[in-house]
Amino acid sequence: MSSIAIIDYEMGNLHSIAKAVEHVAGETRVLVTSVPEKILAADRVIFPGVGGIGHCMESLLRRGLDPVIREVAASGKPLLGICLGMQAMLERSEENGGIDCLGLIKGEVRRFSDSLNDNGVKLKVPHMGWNQVHQQTHPLWQDIDQDSRFYFVHSYYAIPAESADCAGVADYGGEFCCTLARENLFAVQFHPEKSQHAGLTLLRNFSRWDGRDS
Template sequence: MIDIAVVDYGMGNLRSVSKALEHVAPSVSVSVTSDPDVIAKAGRIVFPGVGAMPDCIHELEARGLREAVIEASKTKPFLGICLGMQALFEFSEEGNVAGLGIMPGKVLRFPNELMVDEKGEKLKVPHIGWNEVHQVQQHPLWTGIPEGSRFYFVHSYYVEAGTPDLVAAFTVYPFPFTSAVARDNVFAVQFHPEKSQAAGLTLLGNFVIWDGKVTQGSCQPEDGTCSF
């Protein structure tokens, strides 16, 4: 059985994600796949994504992956990354399309009229670069990651969760927006852990050893490796 299936729907930095997973857990089997049967049989699912929401939904449907992703999110440890987080929600302003509806909420574009810092200087959209992630709920995937750690972002849209209990972390740009969500066996992040050095590798390592409920094992942030 494949330990981790990285969902390939033609949109995402799949090589970087899979290589990062292999780095933190070299004994784990990682498969980049567009096969619904492989996804159904895998122990854990990573759902990454880079690009536009309409293309994401179209490609998932065209490749027969929509239902496979939805079903996997119900029972398996599941990690969404960037567009893979946004697609979990009900609706996106990007193209005015329906998402997968796995979580309540919507995806909004950073409003131009609010994109000003405390000095009155214009902030760029997309939001690109390193920013602090503030944890607002305890979760096994935060193990070994200090509050306020910096992660790498690239996005023009952000999630507005339908209920506050979904929010696992927020980031300020220039207002607080949801940068991680969690519910049951699903955890998803707006940032790119595979590009976020030690903190990102620690999060991925925590995911590899997470059973969807509790942590099993430990991660060492200084070298990005995990024990089982």
């Protein structure tokens, strides 16, 4: 039986993610764990996160999970980052005065401008609610209609150093990258576990993904 480990470092909506994955993953065993050996033994790994990047990195470092995530990434097994987990995959975030992140994908994280507007209408930060995602070709988008809507809650967004690492964009006062993909890594700014059919389909695809991008 294959397994999916959801990393528990007290910074994610773990119960709802686990329930969503269990719903779509068939016979796959789903475990929520902070134990490095169990994470490394899993066939696939989900790295979730909500809150601030400073607390995220502090919690990972305190639990010794930062090298574990790097080892998963280097192993070639599928790794899915969600929300704050996506931001932590990049090199650095400007949040909390500037925080070094895991550096799995080159790039940085910046805050949305408070002056964002859409045709003269001021937009609120954080960006919260449903938004369309325009996809680039990747196996995790299988059976998901182009420009499907996903649920977002965030004030910061990813800027990958290489445009090829962006696998999906959304628009909020301007286009921003909301999905990253590089080899066995895939990461989303939105919450698939809260995104109804499209989100569940993405999680189902991840539960079957072999880590190749084509």
